[in-house]
Structures are given as structure tokens and as C-alpha cells.
Amino acid sequence: MDHMQAAEEAPRAPGRPRSLRVDEAIISATLDLLAEGTSVEVLSIEAIATRAGVGKATIYRRWPGKEALLHDALATLKHPGPEVTGTSVRDDLIALLSQVGPTNHDPRFAKIMPCILPHLMRSEEHYQAYQDIIEPRRNRVRQVLNRGVENGELRPDLDIELILAMLIGPILVQRVLRWHPDLDADKMPEQVVDVLLAGMGPKQ
Structure with missing residues (x-):
């Protein structure tokens, strides 16, 4: 049993809700694979699930497929940016x-x-x-x-x-x-x- 599957099955610890921790692990796994050179065409839900330490069903409960997951993963790369002061x-x-x-x-x-x-x-x-x-x-x-x-x-x-x-x-x-x-x-x-x-x- 890997670390994320253990986290899914273990009693909930204080801090971030379990579902949020799993979502973050899946997003991070997607970005890691892309950053390591995995092309969009080759990127698969199976590879993402393995890297995140979750089952494929866990991903499909959250996203309908790779394209929707990819969209959300890329969106996290865009920091909201600074608040403008309005001074000039x-x-x-x-x-x-x-x-x-x-x-x-x-x-x-x-x-x-x-x-x-x-x-x-x-x-x-x-x-x-x-x-x-x-x-x-x-x-x-x-x-x-x-x-x-x-x-x-x-x-x-x-x-x-x-x-x-x-x-x-x-x-x-x-x-x-x-x-x-x-x-x-x-x-x-x-x-x-x-x-x-x-x-x-x-x-x-």
C-alpha cells in the first residue's frame, strides 16, 4: 500500500480535508509528469494515478477524463498575482x-x-x-x-x-x-x- 492510498484509508487527521489532500496529490502528479517531459498525448490517467498513489477510480470520481484534469492542473500554475494599488x-x-x-x-x-x-x-x-x-x-x-x-x-x-x-x-x-x-x-x-x-x- 502506497502513501496516498494509506492516507485515503487512515482516520482523518487534523488539517486539510482528506479529499483536498487527494485532489492536490493528483494535480501535483499531473504537473510533475508533464515537467519531466511526458507529452500530453502519452500522459495517461493510469500514470497519474500511479504517481499520485491513488486508484484510477479515485481520479474518475473527480474528473471525467484526462482533458478536464489537464485543464485544472494547468490552471493551478497561474498565480492570482499581486493586488494592484491603484496609485498609478x-x-x-x-x-x-x-x-x-x-x-x-x-x-x-x-x-x-x-x-x-x-x-x-x-x-x-x-x-x-x-x-x-x-x-x-x-x-x-x-x-x-x-x-x-x-x-x-x-x-x-x-x-x-x-x-x-x-x-x-x-x-x-x-x-x-x-x-x-x-x-x-x-x-x-x-x-x-x-x-x-x-x-x-x-x-x-
Whole structure:
């Protein structure tokens, strides 16, 4: 009997409910396998169950199949991010952009995303699931930009969606693909924001 099966059968100990501990073990096993190089196509419920130390039936009671489990597992990699202060568009954008791409929240993200991106591009269903995961974070940046337009910090004629892509794109590419070896991804949020703010501010 492995450790998680023992945990399922043992008397409940103080702390997290047993079902939550099992859910976390299954999610963690899924992410571990992906981070170790298991492709989405090869990843199986059986392998996840073995790594998590649970039976396959335990997983199927929680998720209808691999795709639903994969969606929830990837969603946990996206940290909610910092609370914006509202003091200035610049400060809020830098705080939000500092959480773009692989961060210290979960080191597995950096290993998983480059491998899973081709899969997302091949599957419209998974692409939409990925959009569902990142849209709340994207919307927080959108809200800061809209606030800046409303209070006069930014020009009223900005294409908000284009600015979103211009803010997030360079940082994401650098952090995921390490596109340019001479660029420091940790400094880029401030650098990108300052460059773009020069063109986004009110017309003189």
C-alpha cells in the first residue's frame, strides 16, 4: 500500500480535508509528469494515478477524463498575482507584468509551457481552455489600462487590446523561450512599461 492510498484509508487527521489532500496529490502528479517531459498525448490517467498513489477510480470520481484534469492542473500554475494599488498606471502595470510567464510561484511552469504550447495550437478545445485560464489575468491588465484612459493618465484613443499584446508579448516570449540571452526578464516589466508609456500618455 502506497502513501496516498494509506492516507485515503487512515482516520482523518487534523488539517486539510482528506479529499483536498487527494485532489492536490493528483494535480501535483499531473504537473510533475508533464515537467519531466511526458507529452500530453502519452500522459495517461493510469500514470497519474500511479504517481499520485491513488486508484484510477479515485481520479474518475473527480474528473471525467484526462482533458478536464489537464485543464485544472494547468490552471493551478497561474498565480492570482499581486493586488494592484491603484496609485498609478505605471506601478500597477509593472506589478501585473512581473507575474507574466514562468515565475517563482511554481518552477514547473517553465518546463511545462514550452512543451504544451504546440498541443494547444493543434487543439481548438485546449486552446480555448488555455484562454479561459489566462483571460482573468489579461483582464486585470485591461482594467488598469481602461482606468488610465478614464482618469487621463493615458490617451483616450488607445487600442487597448493591441496595447495588451505589446505589454505582455515581449515578457512572455523572453520568459518562456529565453529569446534573447542578453535581456533580463526580471527587469523587462519596468522597461517595457516605460517605453510604451512614452507613447500612451496624453498628447501634449
